Amino acid sequence: MATATNMMHIAIARPPSTFSSREASKPCVALFTSNITCAKLKASSHISSTHSLSQNVNSTPLRFGRMITKAMSDSNDVKPLPGLPIDLRGKRAFIAGVADDNGYGWAIAKSLAAAGAEILVGTWVPALNIFESSLRRGKFDESRVLPDGSLMEITKVYPLDAVYDTPEDVPEDVKANKRYAGSSKWTVKEVAESVKEDFGSIDILVHSLANGPEVSKPLLETSRYGYLAAISASSYSYVSLLQHFAPIMNRGGATISLTYIASERIIPGYGGGMSSAKAALESDTQVLAFEAGRKHGIRVNTISAGPLRSRAAKAIGFIDMMIDYSSENAPLQKELSAEEVGNAAAFLASPLASAITGTVLYVDNGLNAMGVGVDSPVFKDLDIPRGNKN
Ligand SMILES: NC(=O)c1ccc[n+]([C@@H]2O[C@H](COP(=O)([O-])OP(=O)(O)OC[C@H]3O[C@@H](n4cnc5c(N)ncnc54)[C@H](O)[C@@H]3O)[C@@H](O)[C@H]2O)c1
Numbered sequence: 001m002a003t004a005t006n007m008m009h010i011a012i013a014r015p016p017s018t019f020s021s022r023e024a025s026k027p028c029v030a031l032f033t034s035n036i037t038c039a040k041l042k043a044s045s046h047i048s049s050t051h052s053l054s055q056n057v058n059s060t061p062l063r064f065g066r067m068i069t070k071a072m073s074d075s076n077d078v079k080p081l082p083g084l085p086i087d088l089r090g091k092r093a094f095i096a097g098v099a100d101d102n103g104y105g106w107a108i109a110k111s112l113a114a115a116g117a118e119i120l121v122g123t124w125v126p127a128l129n130i131f132e133s134s135l136r137r138g139k140f141d142e143s144r145v146l147p148d149g150s151l152m153e154i155t156k157v158y159p160l161d162a163v164y165d166t167p168e169d170v171p172e173d174v175k176a177n178k179r180y181a182g183s184s185k186w187t188v189k190e191v192a193e194s195v196k197e198d199f200g201s202i203d204i205l206v207h208s209l210a211n212g213p214e215v216s217k218p219l220l221e222t223s224r225y226g227y228l229a230a231i232s233a234s235s236y237s238y239v240s241l242l243q244h245f246a247p248i249m250n251r252g253g254a255t256i257s258l259t260y261i262a263s264e265r266i267i268p269g270y271g272g273g274m275s276s277a278k279a280a281l282e283s284d285t286q287v288l289a290f291e292a293g294r295k296h297g298i299r300v301n302t303i304s305a306g307p308l309r310s311r312a313a314k315a316i317g318f319i320d321m322m323i324d325y326s327s328e329n330a331p332l333q334k335e336l337s338a339e340e341v342g343n344a345a346a347f348l349a350s351p352l353a354s355a356i357t358g359t360v361l362y363v364d365n366g367l368n369a370m371g372v373g374v375d376s377p378v379f380k381d382l383d384i385p386r387g388n389k390n
Helices: 038-044 070-075 104-114 125-136 172-176 188-199 224-248 274-296 311-316 319-329 338-349
Strands: 007-011 052-056 092-096 118-124 156-160 202-207 249-259 299-305 360-363
Touching (some): 092 224, 104 202, 118 188, 125 156, 156 188, 188 224, 202 224, 224 249, 249 338, 274 299, 299 338, 338 360
Parallel strands (some): 092 118
Antiparallel strands (some): 007 052
């Protein structure tokens, strides 16, 4: 069975119909120093209707060690763009927590790619097969389109379970679980080692993952197991990612996580210790900004994002209410798009934010600034501008 460690995605950012014989001798977007050409890769692919080519590394002599990545190949001829653009050409990003095209991780990957960064992703092991096969089958092609019309390339998908730091931490029942059995090297330490082996270094690290098994229980009813599991998956996972990836991050690099206002204000329904986990994540952002700044010269920030109808948020059960609440009460009465969070992340990752570290950046249409819910009937006689939805 194909796994993320032995499959790599080589995306060609142009429709297959434009693939000409003249181009057949040109190297592919993800270039190999060997004489393998787009034509050979295309011929060896099982997929003809999508823009992703797959090559089984185990069954071919191809090795990542001999691969010239897009970031490496572009970095020699990076020329300044006019204006004050977010320019991430020549940078490489690892985004942990992408398993479909609905969440913040995907949107951040797209914005980073639009700014020119090379994209690697870490996908939760149980979600890996479906994500990879959807990618291969072209299910995400529409949402891979970047502002310039090209398609986002994902150079490699790594299996990841951020709850485990090293292979020694993995319990036997998880090792034996059939959802894990087909993959290998998915603990945080091993993924960082694989990225180092494949690409040498990264510039941007994104943590876009969370899990709280008892999220729908009030904190007052949450078990110790549920509380600690939420902290482990949603907060310590970031400490662990930084611990293992910071040594392979280039100086001037940036890391970003995603938090939620429930860390500092009461949001009924966001239970199971998830509010505590986000509070820890925000506090850790400050301490890690100091420690990783001093030791590795990298920046650490978190984005407090407004509500988005992602897979994880739908599982909590009240996301539509939160979206409605925001549009009734936030200073900006519009639905937040994932792209707005992606663009803020691209800014934070860019040299334009070179003096910003240890911060919580709110990307929530301003909802965090409100002290009251203005849709309350008690305000009915107050002259509050309403209905300016766009
Ligand atoms: N959706 C919202 O309304 C909202 C608001 C504010 C903050 N956030 C935060 O944004 C981040 C991304 O969430 P999202 O809402 O975009 O949903 P999402 O479902 O797109 O992302 C969550 C990801 O976490 C992954 N994951 C879960 N456990 C994991 C583990 N042990 N190891 C590796 N990956 C694991 C899932 O597979 C999934 O891909 C989370 O930190 C979330 O708390 C979301």
